Amino acid sequence: MSGAKMETPMTTTTVSMTVNGKQVSADVENRTLLVQYLRESLGLTGTHVGCDTSQCGACTIYVNGLPIKSCTMLARQADGAEVTTIEGLADGDTLHPMQEAFRENHALQCGFCTPGMVMSAIGIVERNKDSLDEKTVRHELEGNFCRCTGYHNIVKAILAAHKEMTA
Amino acid sequence: MYDFNYKRASSVDDATASVAEADEGKFVAGGMTLLPTLKQRLAQPSDLVDLADLGDLVGITVNDSTVTIGAMTPHAVVNASADVQKAIPALAKLAGLIGDPMVRNRGTIGGSISNNDPAADYPSAVVGLGATVHTNKREIAGDDFFVGLFETALEEDELVTKVVFPVPDKAAYMKFPNPASRYAIVGTFVSQGPQGTRVAVTGAGSHVFRQSDMEAALEANFASEAVENIKQDDSDLNTDIHASAEYRAHLVTIMAKRAVAEANG
Numbered sequence: 001m002s003g004a005k006m007e008t009p010m011t012t013t014t015v016s017m018t019v020n021g022k023q024v025s026a027d028v029e030n031r032t033l034l035v036q037y038l039r040e041s042l043g044l045t046g047t048h049v050g051c052d053t054s055q056c057g058a059c060t061i062y063v064n065g066l067p068i069k070s071c072t073m074l075a076r077q078a079d080g081a082e083v084t085t086i087e088g089l090a091d092g093d094t095l096h097p098m099q100e101a102f103r104e105n106h107a108l109q110c111g112f113c114t115p116g117m118v119m120s121a122i123g124i125v126e127r128n129k130d131s132l133d134e135k136t137v138r139h140e141l142e143g144n145f146c147r148c149t150g151y152h153n154i155v156k157a158i159l160a161a162h163k164e165m166t167a
Numbered sequence: 168m169y170d171f172n173y174k175r176a177s178s179v180d181d182a183t184a185s186v187a188e189a190d191e192g193k194f195v196a197g198g199m200t201l202l203p204t205l206k207q208r209l210a211q212p213s214d215l216v217d218l219a220d221l222g223d224l225v226g227i228t229v230n231d232s233t234v235t236i237g238a239m240t241p242h243a244v245v246n247a248s249a250d251v252q253k254a255i256p257a258l259a260k261l262a263g264l265i266g267d268p269m270v271r272n273r274g275t276i277g278g279s280i281s282n283n284d285p286a287a288d289y290p291s292a293v294v295g296l297g298a299t300v301h302t303n304k305r306e307i308a309g310d311d312f313f314v315g316l317f318e319t320a321l322e323e324d325e326l327v328t329k330v331v332f333p334v335p336d337k338a339a340y341m342k343f344p345n346p347a348s349r350y351a352i353v354g355t356f357v358s359q360g361p362q363g364t365r366v367a368v369t370g371a372g373s374h375v376f377r378q379s380d381m382e383a384a385l386e387a388n389f390a391s392e393a394v395e396n397i398k399q400d401d402s403d404l405n406t407d408i409h410a411s412a413e414y415r416a417h418l419v420t421i422m423a424k425r426a427v428a429e430a431n432g
Contacts, residue, residue, distance in 0.1 A: 010170050030173040030215070031205070054203055054270065055347060066243075066272040072202045073273070076173050077195075077217060123268055127247075142349070143267025 015079045019044065020088025028075045035059045037075035038085060046086040046115050050145065057144030060116040060123075061085045067123035069143070086115035089122075098122050101161035102154070109148035120144045121158045125165050132162045168205045172214040179224070179303050179326060182216050187324035189214035194326060196239055196278030199270050224277065224328055229254050232334055232361070238277025238327045246271060255296070257338040257356070257430070261288050264342060266349055277327040280312065283319050283374055285405065286350035290367075290375035291340065297362025298332040316373040335360030337389070339429035341422040342370070345409055352410050355422035357381075357430055359389055366394075366423055371404050371415045381423050391427040394420065 015032075016025035019042060026041035038044045038061070047070060050058035054072040061070045062084040089096035095103065098118050108114045124140045125132065137155045146154065172189070176182030186192030193212035195201050204210045218224065224239035229250040236245060245251055246263035265271055265279070265288050279289040280300065293300065293309040300307045303326045312320050321327070335358040342354030351370030355378075358365045364386040366378040384393040401416035410418070 011172075013173075029170060031168040031170050033202075052206065054199065057267070057269065060269055067269050068272050069269045072199060072270075074173070074198070074202070077198070077219060079175075120269065127268070140268055143269050 013076065015075045017078050017081045017083055019083045020085060030074070030076055032075045033071055034061075034063075034073040034075050034078050034083075035070040037078075038070065038083075041075075044085050044087050048112060048115055050112065050116070055143075055145070056113070056116070057120055058113050058116040060119040060144065062119060062122075067120055084119075086118060089118070096122075097164040098125070098158070098161040101157040101164065105153045105157035105160060107150070107153040107157035109146075109150045113144060113146045113148075117141075117144050117146065117154055121154075121161065124158060125162045128162070129166055132159065134159065169208060169211045171205075171212055173217065174214070175217045175220050177220060179221060179328065182218055182221065183303055183324045183326050185214065185216045186326075189216075192216055192324070194218055194281070196275040196281075197241065197273035198278075199266065199274035200278065200282045200284060218277075218326075227251060234258065234332045234334060235329055236276050236332070237329050239275050240277075242266070242271035242274050242276070242279075243268065245276065254334050255332060255338060257340045257358070258292055258296070258332060261292050261340045261356070264288060264340075264344070264349065276330055280330070281319060281321060281327055283313050283317050284350070285316055285372065285374055286345075286352070286354075286370040288340070288342065288351055288354055288369065291351075291354050291356035291369040292332070292367075293330060294375050294377060295340070295356030295365050295367030296332045296335055296338060296358050296360075297365060298330050300327055301329045301331065302327050310377070313374045318374070333361045335362070337430040337432075339426040341426040341429065343418050343422060353415050353418035353422050355419060355426050357385065357423060357426040359385070359430070364389065368399075368419050368423075371399070371419055373403070373405070378419065378423065385427065389427065390431065391424045394423045394427060397423075 010029045012027040048058040050056035059071040190213035192214040195215045224237045226237045228235040242262040242265045251259040298309040338358035340356045342351040354369045356367045366381040369375045381394045399416040399419035401412040404412035404415045406412045
């Protein structure tokens, strides 16, 4: 812990964005990751940190309409953005069709990767509205790891949700 | 991650001036390499200058002879562009092989080539198609842009604004990806067209390079048989836990052969 830079007091800045339809703001350091902002400042702990190296996809959320990895984006980069996390998908007691499909198809084992899988899966359906096959689903899940290796039912759930969401 | 100052640039001039004024300023585009680097404390910039608001640097223009991609255009946009798919299908395909869908929504062509990771995909297209890199100061030939490991011809406060790719007669990219990171263990981009016959190799050496023996053979006969017996010298190639230099040399020939076959459709 030497060097002038380490002795400089950390400055904080107020970062505001719309998360799950609500306007929120919190003071963060410049180096605060978006996932930390969501989990620690806002208490939205549904978004998980698995690898913290942008490989596993457990931290996948939507920013301005696109799925991204929130462990590899600064909170300040999302200042003013529209964010949707796993907590923002259900409509009251009614699950989002993707969540319902995961439930129906038992598409989880330990559940750690599930929030990221669901967010990423919605992206797969949105990119492939016209048609979606198993091969495409498996390929486009390349950014999400399930260490229980429960991919089979996840793929089934995504195909089922695709039918529901595009009906 | 060490702390740093952060600002969002309002224009290219603002961005370059901000980096020039900082002790150790860094541009951040998509941040798909820079943020992991900062998290591991492998870099300690004093200032990050975010290019996210520079909408002029986003977009694709295609005409009969060129495909122009703005520096801040994400990989997902290049991959999904019907115009790029039609003009240079190999380029659209390459963009879709980078990282994963979420990474492709953030990562940009300008960031990729400016970082010049030895295993990045885009440098092979820039050299393999004989593209021209435009910056806020000048135009740099793709052949002169990548100069070493994570090193480019860019000056500290010089910013890539767009890349202009000549449309080839035929081209293809083949890569042998690391199964976890999707970075190229070896990737080979081949093309024939207005920039001659080109074979650009990424992942194998300290930075992208042209394989001149293969280029000469393909100039005479653009067929996979022409390259299948050409051996890549392994003396300057990378060795790491994923692959030895000898194995990478072997892959250069295999990927070149497959790329030529794909280019010939």
